[in-house]
Amino acid sequence: MLFKQHRFSNIITPVSYFIDLIVVNVLLNILPINFQTPVLIHVYISLAWIVIAIKNEFYTVYRFAKVAYIFRLIFVQFIFFFLTLYAFIGFFKQPVISRLALGEYFIIVLFIVSVIKLLGYVLLMEYRDRVKGNLRNVVIVGKNKKTDQLRKVFNERTEFGYNFLKQFSPKSENFNIESCFDYVIDQNVDEIYCSVSELKNEELTKFINFADNNLKTLKFIPDNKNIFAKKLKFEYYDYIPVLSLRDIPLEHPINAFLKRSFDIVFSLMIILGLLSWLTPILAILITLESKGPVFFRQTRNGIDNREFYCYKFRSMAPNHNADNIQATKNDMRITKIGKFIRKTSIDELPQFYNVLFGTMSVVGPRPHMVKHTNEYATSVDKYMVRHFVKPGITGLAQIRGYRGEIETEADILNRIKFDIFYIENWSMFLDIKIIVQTIINAFKGEAKAY
Template sequence: MNKRASLRTKDSVPSIFRVLDIAVLSLSLFVVASLYSVPLTTDYLLVLTVMTTVYLFFSDSTGLYRRLRHGHFSERVTLIGIVTSVSFLVVISIIFLFKESETFSRLTFFLWYLLSLVGLVGWRVIYRFNRRRSYRSGQNLRKVAIVGLTESGIKLRNEIEKFPELGFKFVGFFDDRDVERLQIQNETLSGGVMDALELAKNDAIDSVYICLPVAAEGRIAHIIRTLSDSTVNVFFVPDFLLSTMMHGNVSNLGTVDTISVFEQPVSGSQQFYKRAFDIAFSFWALLLLAPVLLAIAVAIKTTSKGPVLFRQHRYGLDGKKINVHKFRSMTVMENSDKVVQAKKGDARITKVGAFLRRTSLDELPQFFDVLIGNMSVVGPRPHAVAHNEEYRKLVDYYMLRHKVKPGITGWAQINGWRGETDTLDKMEKRIEFDLEYIRNWSLWFDIKIIFLTIFKGFINKNAY
């Protein structure tokens, strides 16, 4: 098979996976219905159609079909379990809202869910087993050459060797500079750039990754021109850009090609997915937590003077000012140009407020802010305007956290960086995790953070 045909085959794999998933969902329902003599009426067929639509929606929005050669298999299995579970919950919720629950058998739904989950994971296990067996026998491996014996090149090689199930085979480093000049220990060169070109011409390699500093623009341009005399796939791995790019994409302005460095990561269909998820999650959260919200409001009103809710000014998406609501936990209502963060044993905190802050229950009203669109369920926590103005001058890339909506919970909070930021290094760590979240955003990442929040995000020693 030539390379062009091979590329077409790879591009068709996600489509085949989608078809297989739909087949598993459909066959599972038919099997359960047959075993328990449940007639497949038009109502069941309509539910099947809705189920496959919802499943594909969540599969695409969480990147399930984009992870074919990336990441751990255990992560994909976990993602399949979450997508399947959420899809069934959504469909059941729709049936409940339309008051059609009596039309369907609960046992049929439960067994359909279990059989679908087993089938969706099962065929992927078989696929993985056959793929790994072919890789071990040397079939279908994509041979990779790295041009540039650099730190980023070594990191890339280590990733290839760390995950053999991805199907890559490292051929060697190629660089026109001597190893002594590079000052990199315990590494050897397989040749120069021309040697890599000869391998490419002889179909001995499939892909070349250029791992050179962007400062070496002339050398990079020469290498690309040299490799253009082959059909090998060429990728450029920039050095410093890797840690600062926000979902970098190649685009153009007129006839001029551009690479985005700082760009809003959630746009187009992804923006729709995230907003739809926020609306659904916040609606059900407010509905289910209504008794808790009422009890907290009564406790605040009967134990201290002042309003139940505290409205704060914050920066939202694109740095625009928004209002964020919390249950009042202090005897004062600070919202000025200078805000003093709460400290351990702070006299301003009420008795009820201390409990609310320690358990993060004071932030529950922010589900209303999510519902109206000022916030998201998951995102960087909103800082006071005064703190924003202070730290944007002290922490590199600070304002990039406003490329997405602020969230009720976030990746930084899950990793322990919440509460008082009394030192600069604490704020720097918080921003580091915020930017990591933005760079790696997906709906699956949001679901993962929400799940972890239940166990790690509510109560924290730094919350007071």
């Protein structure tokens, strides 16, 4: 996933955007193109470049990508950029613009951006090959011609950045699936590559569940079985076809960058526009009713199951069970002001500091207490999938009625179902829809907001 250890896409992609946009905009001022409205052309060119790059996935370059793929990205990017560039003349009626200078500008931008793109690609490959950085620990499950070819790719194409550790053979007499799982955990394996032809259906199911529950990436080396009937992601490692089981939108650098940018802007708006004056008022009301801190912090599990402190306005009288026992209906620990701020979800507002600091997102699966995470990780199937992304202040499960106390098994199962759906189907539109519905629910009041 994007923010996993050893991955640099969350840094490389924004920096690449910034450098290319600098090149695209600075050259506009150097060449004698004769723009009548400089501000308009800069905004137009910047937006056009970003939109084309997103549609073309110009900044999404996988570690196993070939040079030909880089040239294809450059070709497609600049074909549309050329058309967009000259369309500016007709759209905004700019008759005095020098077509020749505009052509020179296009060629120079093409050359500089191409050099930067190829240089970055080569340097990252060299870094993996020589420095042995940005590596992914991998194992292969299967022993046949295709798996041997894939192992050869991992060992010989060191520039891809795969650290091959072990190959398991399901056909051997001493193969034990549990021992395989233990090895993956002990050696901190990042990705598991399974040959579908050598695993039984129940073994495939075990691998899928194990990967989900332990935050491991699972990929398949295909054959002619029914796995082709599923909607899977198809990739080539050199000339070896590989299938990925789950494609998480937020693993794509552009999506992650957009979501993080939105989180920063939105959290700053809430902190400066609301918490700046609301916090002193609540501080007085909370301390007048019961002695103790204004804020309550609790250790919860976030992305990659990492623990972090989640902040709230204190809504209970200080007690020793706050980290172990979830609030229930008519809970005697809840104060009068606490009852109001919990009913309106005002107690959750300090979590916008968590969002600003990067431990949470505005929208995502709600983080659970460490005690509950440890319990559900072993008792609820696919529970750990929710930790592939940052936890949120609100989420799809919450607006669908699955918030607060977990009273029955159906509550946690449905919560996980909605969390996984959100992770696999994320979009900015879905985030905005969830935020709007959360605000509406806060004003209407919710049955389980206690």
